[in-house]
């Protein structure tokens with residue numbers, strides 16, 4: 001038994017014929033509880049990933065699982081003729097009742113995936129080739145889902161990237177100033193108000209709605225151990241209808257700066273142009289086929305917008321007294337906001353060059 005959950009008991013509800021051997025907490029994800037679970041199949045062992053869905057964040061696990069089920073079965077059909085197709089898409093294991101989840105006595109929702117072997121996810125990008133591979137994998141994910149049949153996927157987190165609403169929440173947090181912190185964030189508040197006008201740009205640009213991943217951090221793609229290829233996109237909890245550029249923008253936000261999200265030394269926060277170039281090239285290598293001219297035009301801008309959105313969220317949470325994000329120090333959310341805003345400054349300094357690169361490809 002694992003320290004927190006009796007994963008052996010959970011596993012007995014899934015359609016796995018092999019004998020349960022052991023389970024260990026796995027990975028460095030911050031949202032769900034993930035376990036690597038080992039079963040014996042005669043002389044060999046087989047691994048699965050079991051996850052308890054965080055239903056504090058995802059309040060409708062059944063809708064979320066329906067999205068994942070539709071997306072993974074569509075992807076599986078689309079890659080079935082490719083070599084190594086089983087490692088190119090997450091595959092859900094059904095429970096004995098035929099559903100793709102199991103609810104335990106504490107009302108926790110559980111799911112099981114086949115383990116993607118001979119591949120790994122990494123927390124930080126260390127080379128431009130890794131950035132290229134990740135962006136190509138996320139672009140391919142969007143491409144393969146472009147013909148997902150109706151109906152529309154569930155909006156499991158409504159208005160997730162509605163930047164004007166995020167701005168309105170921030171504005172409300174400034175005006176209410178419930179914990180009296182506004183006076184210690186005056187430069188950041190000013191920075192945000194000065195950029196209000198950018199919040200509506202993508203929403204009013206008439207861009208097509210697509211199936212998007214919405215959590216395109218580098219550690220949500222598995223890279224093949226021998227080839228380095230971005231073989232499988234994982235962490236599908238936020239798959240929803242959205243704009244393609246939200247996914248690309250979040251890659252720019254999370255993969256172009258060598259620093260941590262809560263780095264205090266802001267001189268370390270910078271948009272590294274070669275990483276941006278690798279992201280654009282990787283993304284266009286797969287998504288280039290379906291992106292419209294208008295979508296391409298906003299590739300550089302999208303990184304700035306998503307960084308702004310996250311900065312606003314961190315700042316609003318700081319002003320509200322740290323009610324959403326976990327903090328380990330009093331100014332933690334303000335530090336996180338500052339890294340986002342520093343990244344925006346770095347993007348603004350290079351935006352002309354970034355746009356010229358996109359235009360040249």
Ligand SMILES: Nc1ncnc2c1ncn2[C@@H]1O[C@H](COP(=O)(O)OP(=O)(O)O)[C@@H](O)[C@H]1O
Nearest residue numbers: 027029030031032034049113114115116121235
């Ligand atoms: N099917 C899988 N095969 C192998 N490893 C996996 C699989 N699914 C997830 N993982 C590993 O578990 C980690 C956490 O999973 P993830 O779904 O990203 O959870 P979180 O939402 O908490 O980030 C991943 O970073 C990855 O290393």
Ligand SMILES: [Mg+2]
Nearest residue numbers: 029219220235
């Ligand atoms: Mg993850």
